[in-house]
Amino acid sequence: MLYQKTISHAVEVKGIGLHTGAPSSITFKPAPPDAGVYFFRQDISGLPSLKASSRNVKATQMATVLGGELFAISTVEHCMSAVSALQIDNLHIEMTGPEIPIGDGSANPFFEGLKKATIIEQNALRRYFVVKRPIYFSQGDKHAYIVPHYGFKVSCTIEFPHPSIGKQKIELEITQDNFEKELSQARTFGFLKDVKALQAKGLALGGSLENAVVLNDEGVLNPEGLRFEDEFVRHKAMDAVGDLTMLGYPIIGHVVLHKAGHDLMHRFVEHLIGQTDCYDIMDLESPLNLNQVFSPLYPKAKLS
Numbered sequence: 001m002l003y004q005k006t007i008s009h010a011v012e013v014k015g016i017g018l019h020t021g022a023p024s025s026i027t028f029k030p031a032p033p034d035a036g037v038y039f040f041r042q043d044i045s046g047l048p049s050l051k052a053s054s055r056n057v058k059a060t061q062m063a064t065v066l067g068g069e070l071f072a073i074s075t076v077e078h079c080m081s082a083v084s085a086l087q088i089d090n091l092h093i094e095m096t097g098p099e100i101p102i103g104d105g106s107a108n109p110f111f112e113g114l115k116k117a118t119i120i121e122q123n124a125l126r127r128y129f130v131v132k133r134p135i136y137f138s139q140g141d142k143h144a145y146i147v148p149h150y151g152f153k154v155s156c157t158i159e160f161p162h163p164s165i166g167k168q169k170i171e172l173e174i175t176q177d178n179f180e181k182e183l184s185q186a187r188t189f190g191f192l193k194d195v196k197a198l199q200a201k202g203l204a205l206g207g208s209l210e211n212a213v214v215l216n217d218e219g220v221l222n223p224e225g226l227r228f229e230d231e232f233v234r235h236k237a238m239d240a241v242g243d244l245t246m247l248g249y250p251i252i253g254h255v256v257l258h259k260a261g262h263d264l265m266h267r268f269v270e271h272l273i274g275q276t277d278c279y280d281i282m283d284l285e286s287p288l289n290l291n292q293v294f295s296p297l298y299p300k301a302k303l304s
């Protein structure tokens with residue numbers, strides 16, 4: 001928890017892009033301390049790159065897309081949620097095209113790929129976004145807020161007027177184990193009529209029952225069914241963990257979300273960054289650091 005981490009050697013994850021349907025692969029490579037996570041477009045001369053950061057988010061309609069002047073890096077959230085859950089701070093991610101592979105529609109291919117690379121500690125302290133006071137944000141009937149909490153916890157509720165979804169809720173401390181068991185395998189989902197409309201526009205060409213849960217008006221079309229009864233809200237929580245990495249620091253706090261999507265998450269992260277009275281950026285080398293934040297809230301808290 002104290003030190004920054006990277007991976008020991010390069011590892012590749014192959015697949016297809018959701019929108020193009022074209023083969024796409026990414027290679028995770030080690031990066032030095034304090035580098036952060038950078039995406040590189042290997043297919044473009046000059047190897048342009050972008051940091052995973054809210055200031056580089058260009059679009060949030062279908063997925064979280066990073067963008068430079070002439071290039072895009074699409075669908076970063078599943079990959080970044082695995083990076084976050086494994087507490088990896090520094091990484092170079094080389095891409096063969098504009099889209100990160102969709103895999104099976106979950107974070108699992110990235111989580112398993114990164115675990116194969118062996119995660120190593122580096123000689124630099126991790127710095128955290130430690131929430132001292134609640135920060136609220138809302139947009140219409142969508143809400144996001146964060147409150148002080150000793151750990152990183154996500155609560156998420158969704159409401160879809162569909163017989164297979166309805167109201168669902170999850171509340172989870174985001175540790176590596178919990179992420180692996182509860183969130184990593186939850187797949188993205190879509191409605192058949194929306195998929196058809198997207199494909200008519202030349203989008204979601206790689207979309208299939210192999211990489212998404214697809215619903216018609218009555219139920220789930222995938223012959224294998226759901227991986228969890230509440231797979232939908234688990235996927236939303238996983239997406240949120242990925243989108244929160246755009247803050248640039250791991251969070252010590254409890255994030256509560258209602259009807260969140262990529263657009264709300266991006267606006268929420270931008271809002272959080274502006275509330276400088278409500279958080280500290282600090283390392284945890286000395287328990288004193290955290291005690292200063294938490295002892296007024298939890299006088300009996302023992303931090304070890």
Ligand SMILES: [Zn+2]
Pocket residue numbers: 077078188235239
């Ligand atoms: Zn997703």
